[in-house]
Amino acid sequence: MDLHLTNARATAEERAAVDSDLGAPESSWQGAQRQTVDTRAAFSGDATNRRHRLLPLLHRIQNRIGWISPGAVNYVALRLNVAPAEVHGVASFYGMFSLQPRPRVVAHVCDDIACFTHGSDKLCAELERTLGAAAFPCSDGRAIWLRSQCLGLCERAPAALVTSAGEKSYERVLAPASAEAVASLAEDAVYGRLPAEPDVLNVKTSAPQAARKNGFSPLRLLHRIAQGGASTLEAYQKLGGYRGLRKALELGPESTLRELFASRLLGRGGAAFPTAQKWEALFLQRHLLSEKRGRAHYVVCNADESEPGTFKDRILMEGDPFAVLEGMTIGGFVTGARRGFIYLRGEYPLAAERMQQAIKTATESGFLGDNILGNGLQFDVEIRRGAGAYICGEETALFNSIEGYRGEPRNKPPFPTQSGLFRQPTAVNNVETLVNVPGIILEGGASYARVGTKDSAGTRLFCLCGHVAQPGVYEIVMGSTLRQLIDLAGGVAGSGKLQAVLLGGAAGTFVGPEELDTPLTFEGTRAIGATLGSGVVMLFDHTVDLRHILLRIAGFFRHETCGQCVPCRVGVVRQQEALLRLVSGKPLGSAEQEITLLREIGQAMRDASICGLGQTAASALESAVQRWGLFL
C-alpha cells in the first residue's frame, strides 16, 4: 500500500470482474468516486480482513480478461487494502496467471514426462508447424498455445486444456489430443462454440479396473465409481454414502477418533503421517475454541494434486465428490472445526465443477451447514482453486496461498495442527485419505487394519501411466507387488520391454525391472530406497532415453521452485545446467566430476531446503545414477 509504481487504472471490465466477487466499492479509498466523507475517515478494516480473497479475485480477472494488467493489480490492491507490489508478487507466483497481454483463448499442451511417452513431442512439433511457435499468438492473434507442465490427465495422454476468458469463461479438456483437435478446439473457443461440459469421466478409460466385472479385490475407494459414479446425492446415498457420518455422529468424536486410531490409516498424500494423530491434536485443543476469542479450527482438503503423473484425486473428485465431503465433515466433527477448505488444483475443471455442485447439494440437503443431519453439527466447505503452482501442494504453502500470500512454505515447527491456516490449528488431509475415512468408521477401525500389511493398512490408489497397456487409477491392497499391479494394468506397452518405473512422480525414484517384486507398502519401498509418494507408477519402455526424462524433471523443478530458500532456488538451476551439459556431451571436466557436483547439489538441497520440494528435487536423478550409472 505504500508503493504505487504506476498510475495504471483498471478498465471497466476489470473492475466488473473484481466487483462481481466483492460488490461495488464503498469508498474512494477502495476505488469508488471520492465523496466528502472519504476525506474524513477510511473504514478499511473489512478490506484488510479479506486478504484471503486475493487468489479468487485474480482468478476472476484472469478468467474474464485473459490476463492481469497493472491497472487490475492496482484496483485489487485498493479493494483489499494491500500494497500493489504484494498483489503483483502473488499474481506472478502462479503459472496460470499472465501479467502480460495474452489472447483470451489459450491451449495448454502438456509436454511433461507421461505425455512424452505418448508422443507429446510430436504433438508439439505438429502444432509448431500448423499454429506457429508456442507462446506466440495464433488464429489472427485471438488464441495462443503454450507448453505446459503435467495436467494430471496422464491416463489419456497426450493431454491439452483449452481455456477461454470472457464474461463467461470456459475450460475444456482435450485428452487424448491431436494437433488438429487442439487447433479446432481453440478455434471453437474463439467463436464461442465449445462443448457444454468441461470434460467427462469415462470409467473405462480412467479407472479400467473399476470398469471390469471382477476386479483384483473388493474395491473400497473406487466402488462407487465402479458402479457408475456418484455425482448426485441420491446416487451417493444409494451406494452407501453418508452412512459413515451417521455412524460417527452416533459414536461421538472420541469414539470416532478411536476407530481411526485402530485403523492405522496413514496419509495418502505422500508423507504417510497417521491421520488419527493429526485429528487428535485438534481434538485435544477443542476446549480453547470457546475460551479464546478469534480461535478457530480448520479442516483442509489438499486437492492440489500436481505431482507429474498423479491423477487419482481428480478421479475421486469427479466420480465420488460427496465422499470427499463426507470425510471432511467427519473431520470437522472430530476436530471441532466449523469450516473446511478444499484447495483444488487449478487445472481440474470437471473436478471443481463436480465438487462445487456437491457442496451446493449437500448444503441444501442438510449434509453441510448449521445443523448437519439434525445433530446440531456445524460445518461448511469452501473451494479455493490453485493457479498452477506445484509447491502449493506442500501444506504450509497451501495455507499461505489460501490466505492470499505467495505460496511459499513456512518453517516447521510450528506444525499445522498447532498453527496452520490463518495461524489456527488445522488438519490438512489428502483427498484419498479423506475418502478412506467414512468406510473406516462404518466397518470399524480394527477391521480396516486387517487389510494390507502391519505397517501399511488398507488399500491404496495407484496412477498407472506411461508405457502401460491400460493406464488409469488402480486400487490394490497394500502389500501387492509392483509386478502384480503392472499385470493388473495389462502389462508393459510401447516396445513391450520395460526399462524403468518411476515411483512417486518427479519427486520420486526410478526402479528397474529387477525390482518388480517389491511389495507396494510404505516399508517395502523404503527397503529399496524408493517411495510410494503420491502413488505414481510411470512405466518407460526400452526405447525411451531416460536422460531426456531426467532433463524434463530437472526443468520441472527449476520452474516450480518457489525461490524462497537458497539451496533449492540455486540448486535446481545448477542441477539442470549440469544435466544439460551431460546430456549434450559437454561436461565441465569429466562426467564423473559433474556427477559428483550433482550429488553435492542434491545433498545441499536435502540438508538445507525447508520443504519437500528441494529435499526431493534430486531424488529421481540420483536413483537413476545409482541404479544404472547413467552418464558414466
Added chain:
Amino acid sequence: MILLWGSNARETHPIFFHHLLKGMRNSAELYVVDPRRTSSARWAHLWLGLDVGSDISLANAMGREIIASGLANERFIQHATSGFEAYKAHVEKYTLERAECDTGVPAEAIRKAARAYASAPRAQICWTLGITEHHNAVDNVVALINLALLTGHVGRYGSGVNPLRGQNNVQGGGDMGAIPDRLTGFQHVENDQLRAKFEKAWNVKLQSKSGWHLSDMFEAMDHGNLTRLYVLGENPADSEADRRRALKRLGGLEFLLVQDLFYTKTAELADVVLPAAAGAFESEGTVTSSERRVQRVRRTVPPPAGVRDDLDIVFDLARRLGHDWGTPDPEAIWNELRSLSPMHCGMSYRRLEEMGGIQWPCYDESHPGEMFLHGRLWSEPLIGPRAPFSVVEFEPPVDQLDEQYPIRLTTGRRLDDYNTGVQTGKYSSPLRRREALDVSPEDGERYKLREGEQVLVTSRRGSLVAPVRFDSALRPGLAFLSVHAHDQVATNDLTIDAVDPKSGTSEFKATAIRIERT
C-alpha cells in the same frame, strides 16, 4: 490494538513501523488519527481525518463514549487514579455530535475507535509531533493519557502511552539533564536537597532556578538578555518557526558558537564553528532509545583530521574557562553520572554490554531494569502517588483561518529526509521528489492549478514560492509542506511561533495560508 495519533510512523519511524507491521501480521489492529491519510493511515483498520489541532475534542469525545458505553476500567480507575469524577463531568459535553462538529470526523468513526481502544485486551497509543507541535501540546498529551487511564491500558505488557522519539538519543538528552529545569536523571533543579547533592559532588554552586527553554531563549535575544549562544547539534536557523524572525534574532547575537557534524545554515551565521565527531561511530558513550533502553555506543572509526569528540571539546573549553577536568574518560564520566542519578545507578558498562542495554529505572546492579514504566499502577497495594486525570479543553490553533488565509497548512516529514535535511539532504534517494506544496485535487481544481505549477504561498508572517502537487491524502482546505529543504522551499518562513508555555514548542502544525497563482 495500536492507536497511532499524530504520527506518520511509516515515513518518520520506518524501523518502528516494521515492528508494528509484524504486530499487525499477528492480528493487531492499527487505528490512525491524522489530518492527512498518510502512508501510515493506509495500513490502518480505521483512519480518522480530524481537523488540525482538534485532537482534544476527539480525545475527550472518545473518553465520553468509553464511559457512556460502560467500557471504562473502573477497577483500575479506583485503584490507581485520581480526578476521575471531575474528568467525567468535564467530558460530558463532548458528545459525538459535538466532536464531529469540532473535528470533522464522522461520529460513527469516533465511536468505533473509542470502543475498539477500550475493548482491546491490549492497546497502546503512540504519538509524535502531530500532538506536540501545537500551542497546547501538553494539553494534547494529557488528553491522550486520560484515555489510557480510563481503560487501564498503561503499565502492562503490550499497552502504554508512547511518544515516538525523533532520534536514537532524544530520550537520552532528557535523561542527561539537557532540559531547562532538570538535572541528570530528571532531578529538579529547584529542589534544594537534590541540587545540594550535585553541588557537593562537583564542588560548585549551581543556579537554583529553572533555565530557559528554546523559545524563551529566542525571546530573550529580543530583549538583549541573551547575547551569546552555544549551539550543539541543532540547526535553529532552519528549524525555528517564523524563520525570518529567528534569523534576525540569531543575527543580532554578539557571539554565536556552533558545534556540529555538518556545516549547517546556523553554522554559516556563527563566529566560531567546532567540527564534532559523529556520536554513532566516532565516539564512546551511551544513548537512550524511545523505550528508555540505555545502550553503549562505541568508536569504530577515528574522526577525520581536525574533528574532535564532543567530550574533548567540552573538556578543552572548560580548561580555557579555568576548570581543569583532566582527560575525558567516557566510562569514568558515566560512573560519576551513576553515582548522582539513582535511575541509572545499576547500569555499569559491563552490565550494559552483557544485557544488550538496560531500560531505566535501574537502581542497583542486581536490578534488571523495567520493561514498562508504570507497572506500579497495578501493584497491590498501589505504590507511589495516584495517576491524575487532567481536565483539558479544546482550543483551536492560534493561527486562525479567515477569508484572507483560508487554507490550513500543516508541516511534517517525508520518508527520505530528516528534519532540516542537514543529515539527509546530501544523500540521494530513489523515492525523493522535489519539495512541493501538497494540496487536495479538489483545491487544485478550485484554484485552477496545474500540477507542478509554481504558486505563491502566503501566511501572516511571510510568503514563498513552491511547485504544487495534488495528493488525495489531503482534503479540500488542507495543504502540506515538509521542513526538509529550506534552500528550495523555506517552509518555516510561513509557520507561527505561537508557543506552548509548558513545553516551549511552537505550533508548527497549524498555519493559515492562501495560495495564489504566480
